[in-house]
Amino acid sequence: MHLPLLSLVTFLPLLGALVLLLVRGTPDGAPRASSDTARWIALWTSVVVWLLSVVLWLSYDPSVAGFQFQQRVDWMPALGISFHLGLDGISLLFVLLATTLTPIAILASWRLIDSRVRDYMLAILLLETTLIGVFAALDFVVFYVFYEATLIPASLLIGVWGGPKRVFASLKFFLFTFGGSLFMLIALIAMWQIAGTTDIPTLLATHFTPHAQGWMFLCLVLAFGVKLPIFPLHGWLSDAYAEAPAPATALIAGVLSKAGAYGFLRFAISMLPDASHRAAPWMIGLGIVAVIYAAAVALAQTDMKRMIAYSSFSHMGLVLVGLFTLNAAGVAGAVFQMLSHGIIIAGLFLAIAMLTSRVGTGEIAGFGGVAHRMPRLATLAMLFAMANIGLPGTGAFVGELLVMIGAIQVGFWVALLSGMSMILGAVYMLVLYRRVMFGAAKSALGVLRDLTGPELAVLAPLALITLWMGIYPSSFTRVFDPGVRVLAQMEHDSQHAPQQAMLPGLSEAAR
């Protein structure tokens, strides 16, 4: 490995951002074209990053255990802290998710954003670097720094380019996440105290006492629970998702929220197996509450973006359930669900933005009969809606199925209740689709132009990936499955559970 490929992928967006600094910002009101340089720089940067990340994907060898593409530079050697990057099958796919969604978000911003374009693109590229860094970090301090750093571009994107309540939404988003991160800091320091290093591979091999695990676990739940979010730490979510400009929402809901789930997997579940086992019923309970509660709230929404925001919350509940089944199928399902959800939710938010930008409102009541005027959008939106419902043939189904396979091994009611998303998701999605797309065309909507070529270029790749993930998921599962199995086996061993008791409630009578 001569080329420091992973560092390149991580920091190329930062380089692009620095280049953007050299470009002169254009004042508000300047002709659109004067900002095109900034747009093109951002797009090209992100496309090159994407290509490099695809190279990572193709050259990753799933049969080799452990982290690959590792790079390590001493940082504070005396403290056991180093700048350590590397990927396993799970984090690799999240990096790929980030690098895939970024160029699409940039393309979606092309016409949507026309004030302070240079700064906007700068923020997007910074967000990409920090997101990739979060998933690639192999040192807890590096992870923490990247995790915190995501806040700056994300809050700016909400606060500067967002909707009418943007300042409030941005502050709330910042304070919630920042508050949660303080607890991560405590957990980090505690781990470092015990292990003497913050190197993730070393921490993974360290055994913490059950008592210490309990406290650290609680801290991590507060830290990552805000991001995921876990009920009831979601107070920031609907405002942030609804107020942010759609491309930023796509990145926040699509990738950033996964950083929380990834944190659970990497730190809580992998490093604190005893505490995870003890807390699993509670975490699953919270996940189920989120699934049902958020789906119900989604139905009551009057704004399209907020409805999808709650839908995202509901699906992340399912991810939580999958993670804390602590078995191979459930965790694999959660990981897959995160990936497919990232793509689908981005598609939904961007499709909605294409509609709202034409009409000027996101109020559901203002729409009707859009399918008459915009058949292309209606077709793609139907695909994303059905994917969000978890129809087989789309990526979401694979995730939901595996989560359910994992959930039944925990208990019948866990499977049935977490599966409620199948019904409740269908209710709010179909109601939304009917109110917006179907019915007689409202004359108040005026002439709606169907999707343009560039807009298709935004949605079509997401649609194709959604189908790909549903029809041939092996391209992705192949990469992360070995890692998930090792993890599940570790969990299993840590409990010294008898091999046979795989299904509670199930017993074979003596024959």
Place this chain on the structure above:
Amino acid sequence: MIGASSLFTVAVFAPLFGAIIAGLFGAGLFGPSIGDRGARAVSVGLMVLATVCGLGALSGALSQGSPTLAVPVSDWIQAGGFRAPWTLRFDMLSVEMVAMVTLVSTLIHIYSIGYMSHETNPVSRFFAYLSLFTFAMLMLVSSDNLIQLFFGWEGVGLASYLLIGYWYDRPSANAAAIKAFVVNRVADLFFMVGIALLFALFGTVSYDNIFALVPDHQAAMYHLFGTDMRAYEVIGVLLFIGAMGKSAQLFFHTWLPDAMEGPTPVSALIHAATMVTAGVFLLARMSPLIEFAPVTKDLVVLIGASTCFFAATVGLVQPDIKRTIAYSTCSQLGYMFMACGVGVYQAGMFHLTTHAFFKALLFLGAGSVIHALHDEQDMFKMGGLARKLPVTCAVMWIGSLALAGIPPFAGWWSKDAIIDATFIAGTGPGYYGWLLGSLTAFLTALYSGRLLFLVFHGKPRDAQLAEHAHESGPVILGPLVVLAIGAAFAGAAFAPWFIGGRQAGFWNGAIFTAPGNAVLASLEQVPVLITLVPTVLALLGAATSYYAYVAKPELPARLATQYGSLYRFLLNKWYFDELYDRIFVRPYEAIARLFWHVGEEDIAEGVPDGIGRLTSGGSMQLVRVQTGSIAVYAFTMLIGLVVLISTFLVFR
């Protein structure tokens, strides 16, 4: 043998290409357009190809003694110890279904060319949906594992949602489409949990592996509701709930009559050959497991018999021609389930096949009537149309005689076998099924006669409507005639293969019969008097309908006023919709609003917002996220880093 299985593969996938081509290029949404006519031609052409291949595969299978083969297509889901590949299963159960589905579907495609010719908008979308639906159904029946079956299962759900809501301008069509999807999804959740439980028990979802392991886990118990139940029963009931949803059995039936909002060819496709029979197919497919779940089988008989009777009573009073036929579908599906419940899946599949012919015929015939009357569906505005629509009338007679179970038409063969089987089974639920099944034979003939006499005979009730009626063209009548031939002769022709002397060789293990289950074998030993009961009742029903709607046409109205409450009870479908609205729909909407306003606005968002306002107060004003605020963020970040690094230094 290679030949038959590759024909089979082509038959399954041809409609998919039809759907993609018609959908993407028909209206030129995403690029070049082949035009509406081109889309229709491609879609129908590929369906014809599928039918030829489907029938070829069937004859190949017959000539080779019904072999069981697996046709691997590709990897699919493989993660976390779970595996489900894309594989087609070639055995008599799937081959027979593929041949029947492609044949009926092709006829419906052709018919649709005529039926949709008056549409002002392009109809390529319609043909794309029809082909998509057919593909999903074919995937369902040709699946080699339960997950792939579920793919088809949900696929037909999606396509039916799209087809029912095809005229998306109409609020009623949209509502019906959503209802169909959601009601099915409720059942599907249980189905999915059942599949998960089955995987947990067997460690596999592919049929061959499950069936091989069935004898090993017979004693497995599952702890649920505080007691230990046999795991097979729990799985069986969960799968059956899934089947109830798709096959519109009692408690899950409410979506089916509303689904009549779709164009008539859709009703024929969904209610005849395909979607609604998926539940019956599922039980037949899983017969090696269901056979060892006796409690589930009893439940199947009870639900099937109750649905059979319930739907017939409702069908008796509906004024709408399509709804009458829809309820009859519901009722006939009840018969099929009864057959499965007493362990004669063969008879269930037999009735499924004959029913496909005569029910598709009835729906398409009704469509021809509706077409002729410019979208009038109220039978009480029709009458005396026999002379205006002679061919339609003739085929509707054949279809109705088949439905009513009058010998020698197709329905008689299969329905009689089922009713006899329930008697032979000799169990409590079996006798319950026999009783309601026989009563329903009377009701079926009665409402079938009612339909015929109201629509085609007597004097026209709306002279103007009758005046402008005209017989449909050959594109519509052609499929009707083909289906009529099936409705007339399919029973006699198929009986020896499906349930008669040749059945063992025909199915060749595709349907499993438990060693102690001799119901099918003893069908011939039913006492003659008993076998005559349903036929006699059917003839009586037909005679009653003649008396009530031709000889004494004022009688029904008098009865309706005399027994007003009973009439309204039936007319309002036993008030199921109202009940569900009260106990599910409205409470859920109220809960959703409550969660939003109280849970979200007051608590989850309200409390943090309140705290924020209290603590920051005026300082909130200062922190405007404007140009200077980047500094604020950077500053906060810096503080975090300083805290971090100083902690490390302190604790060092």
